[in-house]
Amino acid sequence: MNFQLTEEHLAVQAAAREFAQTELLPGVIERDEHQKFPAEQIKKMGELGFMGMMVDPKYGGGGMDAVSYVLAMEEISKIDASASVVMSVNNSLVCWGLETFGTEEQKQKYLTRLATGEIIGAFCLSEPEAGSDATSQRTTAEDKGDYYLLNGTKNWITNGSTASVYLVIAQTDVEKGHRGINALIVERDMEGFAIGPKENKLGIRGSDTHSLMFTDVKVPKENRIGDDGFGFKFAMATLAGGRIGIASQALGIASGAYELAVKYAKERKAFGVEIAKHQAIQFKLADMATNIEAARLLCLQAAYDKDTHADYGKSGAMAKLFASKVAMETTVEAVQVHGGYGFVKEYHVERLMRDAKITQIYEGTSEIQKIVISRELLK
Ligand code: CAA
Numbered sequence: 001m002n003f004q005l006t007e008e009h010l011a012v013q014a015a016a017r018e019f020a021q022t023e024l025l026p027g028v029i030e031r032d033e034h035q036k037f038p039a040e041q042i043k044k045m046g047e048l049g050f051m052g053m054m055v056d057p058k059y060g061g062g063g064m065d066a067v068s069y070v071l072a073m074e075e076i077s078k079i080d081a082s083a084s085v086v087m088s089v090n091n092s093l094v095c096w097g098l099e100t101f102g103t104e105e106q107k108q109k110y111l112t113r114l115a116t117g118e119i120i121g122a123f124c125l126s127e128p129e130a131g132s133d134a135t136s137q138r139t140t141a142e143d144k145g146d147y148y149l150l151n152g153t154k155n156w157i158t159n160g161s162t163a164s165v166y167l168v169i170a171q172t173d174v175e176k177g178h179r180g181i182n183a184l185i186v187e188r189d190m191e192g193f194a195i196g197p198k199e200n201k202l203g204i205r206g207s208d209t210h211s212l213m214f215t216d217v218k219v220p221k222e223n224r225i226g227d228d229g230f231g232f233k234f235a236m237a238t239l240a241g242g243r244i245g246i247a248s249q250a251l252g253i254a255s256g257a258y259e260l261a262v263k264y265a266k267e268r269k270a271f272g273v274e275i276a277k278h279q280a281i282q283f284k285l286a287d288m289a290t291n292i293e294a295a296r297l298l299c300l301q302a303a304y305d306k307d308t309h310a311d312y313g314k315s316g317a318m319a320k321l322f323a324s325k326v327a328m329e330t331t332v333e334a335v336q337v338h339g340g341y342g343f344v345k346e347y348h349v350e351r352l353m354r355d356a357k358i359t360q361i362y363e364g365t366s367e368i369q370k371i372v373i374s375r376e377l378l379k
Contacts, residue, residue: 005071012068016075019048024080029345031082031206035198037162038083038206046117050076050087052095055115059099059107066241066303070248074296077252078259081355082206084252088245089158090114094121094167097183097238101226110165110185122163123242124154124186124212125235131155132368134169135178135232139214141170148172148184148224150192150217156362160210161195164188168214169231181231185223192217203354240313242363244302247319250327250359251295257327257334257352258288264338264347275337284337288330295323314376321369324359331356 005013023041031038045051053069055061062068069091077084098111113119130136139152150170157166166186173180186193196211225234262285265276275281298319305312331353335342342349360366 005067008064009068009071012064013071013075015048016050016072017078019045019050020076020079024076024083028080028206029348029351031080032351033205033345035200035205035208037208038080038086039162041080041083042086042120043117045076045083045087051090051117051120052111052115053091055095055099055111059115060112061095061099061115066244066306067300070244070251070299070303073245073248074252074255074299077249078256080206081249081253081352082204084249085158085204085207085246085358086120086162088242088249089123090117090120092242092245093123093238094165096241097123097167097225097234098185100237101183101230101234103222105222106185106225114165119164120159120162121165121167122157122159123238124157124166124168125239126155126157128153128155128211132365134235135181137169137171137181139168139170141168141172141182141184141219143172143228144218146221148182148219148221150184150186150214150219152214153196154212154214156199156209157212158207158209158362160212161198161208166193166212167225168219169235172228172231176229178232179229181235182228183225183231183234184219185225186214186217186219190217190219201358203351203356203358205354239363240316241306243316243320243369244299244306244312246359246363247295247299247302247316247323250320250323250356251292251299253352253356253359254288254292254295254323254327254330257331257349257356258285258292260347260349260352261285261288261334261337264341268339268341281337284333288333291326291330295319295326298322314373317364317369317372317376320359320364321366321373324356324366327356327359328353 049062052061057063141148194213199209302315302319334349
């Protein structure tokens with residue numbers, strides 16, 4: 001067993017850390033407050049290769065492994081979880097889904113631009129009445145011969161108004177249940193496609209989350225991903241990898257808050273000494289560091305499973321379940337360490353606390369992760 005990161009891993013980690021500090025930190029509070037999408041920063045992330053990290057270089061990607069992806073996601077998320085959710089969705093849901101299941105034509109047409117960050121993508125599964133119960137799709141994709149007629153509404157879509165390519169899950173044959181669902185590539189300018197208002201969110205406020213409306217959108221048959229009826233399995237398989245991305249995001253939120261808490265504890269004085277000298281604070285930091293290390297190991301285990309072509313459904317779900325809990329607990333404690341300063345925006349920890357919550361909800365709630373894990377255990 002080797003826990004040593006390679007030279008390449010360390011270089012990716014250092015590059016992501018440097019980028020986060022120099023490009024994401026300035027303005028992060030303002031973007032959060034005004035719900036401003038980090039457009040320039042995402043463009044630069046594309047130029048640096050962070051938007052298609054694991055994609056084969058022949059399609060414009062970085063050809064890196066999932067371990068590198070986890071390391072980069074952690075560093076970016078320490079500073080700006082709004083930027084890292086854009087990165088996670090583009091890398092693990094959109095690029096991975098297209099590279100793994102798309103046709104050569106689809107890869108040439110869409111993946112090559114998504115992997116370089118020239119354009120970004122969105123993954124559209126959730127609906128007003130289909131969140132955790134993802135098989136209950138109300139959006140319909142009626143088979144009309146050489147095209148599908150798409151009708152319905154999708155909710156809480158990350159990159160809702162900034163994406164150019166949308167992977168939309170819809171029901172073609174109700175009789176067949178989840179085996180009658182298809183995944184379609186929808187382009188932003190297709191007629192009948194409309195973007196609803198932006199959600200005003202608790203956290204990750206810089207990311208743009210919208211509902212999307214499809215009214216008689218004609219999607220050519222060649223835009224279907226996989227065979228007829230493959231859409232639900234496409235969504236499940238893609239989300240299994242997506243959960244590694246969100247787990248690493250949660251890890252980054254936790255470690256970002258922890259680093260701020262350590263720094264503050266060494267500076268702030270109370271009762272004549274730095275608060276880091278008080279056992280009450282030391283014990284909090286010890287718990288945070290231990291939990292974060294355990295979350296990191298689960299994230300890296302899931303990434304390693306993916307890299308070695310082992311089954312990563314369970315390890316990815318465990319990583320997300322645990323890391324998101326650690327993110328929530330650590331950020332709450334980081335605010336506590338900061339006292340009154342933690343409650344104001346300038347100190348960053350209140351934002352990280354608000355950002356942490358979504359990691360227990362999207363790409364499968366913590367309860368869904370427990371379903372995925374326990375089904376594997378009891379197989
Ligand atoms: N890979 C491939 N196929 C899979 C799979 C996987 N990981 N997991 C399940 N499947 C297949 C099953 O084999 C089954 O197919 P067959 O019947 O042909 O064998 C089919 O999918 C249905 O599976 P289940 O019977 O297990 O389905 P279920 O109704 O019990 O639901 C569930 C399972 C795990 C609860 C699933 O509905 C689920 O994951 N729900 C959560 C949805 C979710 O994560 N939403 C997130 C939205 S996306 C998002 O948040 C992105 C963003 O913007 C940040």
